Amino acid sequence: MLSTHTDKTLLAEMGHRIARLRVEAGMTQAGLAYEAGISKSTVERLEAGRSIQLAGLLRVLRVLQLIGHLDQLLPEPVQGPIALLDGEKPVRRRPPRKKKPADAEAVPWRWGDQ
Numbered sequence: 001m002l003s004t005h006t007d008k009t010l011l012a013e014m015g016h017r018i019a020r021l022r023v024e025a026g027m028t029q030a031g032l033a034y035e036a037g038i039s040k041s042t043v044e045r046l047e048a049g050r051s052i053q054l055a056g057l058l059r060v061l062r063v064l065q066l067i068g069h070l071d072q073l074l075p076e077p078v079q080g081p082i083a084l085l086d087g088e089k090p091v092r093r094r095p096p097r098k099k100k101p102a103d104a105e106a107v108p109w110r111w112g113d114q
Contacts, residue, residue: 012049019047021064035063 005013022032022043029047033040036059046052046060061067 008049011051015047015049018060018064021066022047025064027063032060032063036060 022029027035029043030040033043036043036056038056038059042052042056043060046057058067061070
């Protein structure tokens with residue numbers, strides 16, 4: 001699948017591939033729907049290239065034993081070379097507040113002071 005495809009063409013291609021994989025697994029749409037715990041119309045929408053909820057897609061992928069392929073789609077973030085050298089990513093902290101001079105609190109503020 002190319003990154004230049006529209007959402008509509010990507011959904012259609014995904015639906016086509018899922019339909020082929022379902023048939024190769026010897027399953028009907030109703031059987032897949034039952035195993036995944038979703039409705040048959042959801043499987044029909046998916047295979048027709050229409051949008052379904054992400055949870056439904058995950059259930060279908062699990063039944064078709066494709067859930068492990070999500071690691072290729074969403075790989076773990078890789079640490080940068082500096083973080084690898086340091087061993088840990090430093091915790092970002094706010095800089096300490098600047099303290100007022102001790103004598104500044106002794107003199108009360110008045111209008112016109114700057």
